[in-house]
Amino acid sequence: MNPPPTPTSLPAPALEVRGLRLTLPGAPRPVxxxxxxxVGPGETVALVGESGSGKSLTSRSALGLLPPGAVAEGAVLVEGEDVLTAPPERLRALRTGSVAMVFQDPRAALNPLRRIGDFLTEAARSARSAGAADEAAVTARAVELLRAVGLDDTALxxxxxxxxxxxxQRVVIAAALMGDPALLLADEPTTALDVTTQAEVIALLARLxxxxxxxxLFVTHDLDLAAAIGDRVCVMYAGRIVETGPADVLFEHPRHPYTAALLASTPRLTTPGGRLSAIPGQPPDPRTALTGCAFAARCPLATGICTETAPEALPAPGRTDHLTACHHSDRLAAAAVEGAVADA
Known part of the structure; x- marks a missing residue:
């Protein structure tokens, strides 16, 4: 009789953020x-939220790029290694190997007085202390990645x-891949591009x-982009993730009033000339303390418990992969919330 197979350990997530709290000096509440x-290996997670919600801070924490004086609690693991406690020399190695970032404006990432080839190979050269053989290998790798992003070696x-x-932006993506990262952070990488080029970059990222x-980890304020590229979507509001789930499920059946209100305020070709719904009120002032649900003051479903107690993220009935931090998610129907928001 053959012995039962030995269970194999699953690979560590490319990124795992656990209970991350980030407080700035003098701030009355965490940002x-x-x-x-x-974010699993080979998975795309879209992080969605309005400006100031904490999306970029969350993504930059994976590189250990925290604001001066910030106090961080929790854990930020890249392939199982905690970035928040890593010494400086290990952080440098992570930033040129396991994790890389693509920023909004590609022109801000490159020195206009240096050739593109120098930009692509600079980090690899310093990491390898390149000799002649290494130099040739680094250049060959740069050409390979340029071709992978649809460019030829004349770009060098x-x-x-x-x-x-x-x-x-294709060059910046190629540079990010030079170190064979397990995790790629894309912080609104299509914001500075026209619509046609946006679609090309989104398709390129998905293929790569x-x-x-x-x-x-794809950071965006655009719900349509999140739906186009994300396997899963995390919706962020006032420094908290209020809903997360598979992209198709979350967009078809939102369970948090903020997610539903965002969907209701998105222009649709199916209703040309129709009036857009607006979310009433303003996000909470970061200079004031916050109790209860951060969205309570703008929510049509809010009751007393919402202003007193912050809700926990709980799974939807019958689904362990769709989590919502709302006291009244069981009452939420997207159409009802859309109507309530429109009439507010």
Missing amino acids: LDGVDLT RRYPGQVSGGML RESFRTGL
């Missing part, structure tokens, strides 16, 4: 308050001012994610 988020000899914004099995 990130108990963030939990996981060009300066940033000689190529378009879309081509530069599949080819290189890189986990991708």
Whole structure:
């Protein structure tokens, strides 16, 4: 009789954020308050929220790029290693290896006086203390990645001012992949691009994610982009993740009033000329303390408990992969919330 097979350990998530709280000096409340988020190998997670919700702070925490004087609690694990407690030399190695970031404006990432080839190979050269053989290997790798993003090796000899914004964003993506990262952070990488180029970059990121099995955290304020690229979506509000789930499920059946209100305020081709719903009120002032649910003052379903007690993230009935932090998620029907928000 053959012995039962030995269970194999699953690979560590590309990114695992556990209970991340980030407090700035003199701030009355955390700017990130108990963030939990996981990106698996080869998975794309879209982090959605309005400006000031904490999306960029969350993504930058994976690089250990915290504001001066910030106090961080919790854990931020990249392939099982805690970035928050890593010594400086280990952080440098992580930033040129396991994790890389693509920022909003590609022109801000490159020195306009240096050729694109220098930008692509600089980090790899310093990491390898390159000799002649290594130099050739680094250049070959740069050419390989340029081709992977749809460019040829002539780009190596060009300066940033000689190529378009879309081509530069492809260069920045190629540079991010130079160290074979397990995790790629994309912080609104299509904001500075026209709509056609946006679609090309989104398709490119999706294809590269599949080819290189890189986990991708895609930060955006655009729900349609999140739906187009994300396997899962996390909705963030006032430093907290209020809802997370598979993209198709979350957009078809939102269980948090904020998610439903965002969907209701998105223009649709199916209702041309229709009046857009607006979310009443303003996000909570970061200079004031916060009790209860951060969305309570703007929520049509809010009751007394909402202003007194912060809700826990709980799974939807019958689903362990769709979590919502709302006291009244069982009462939520998207149509009802849309109507309530529109009439508010």
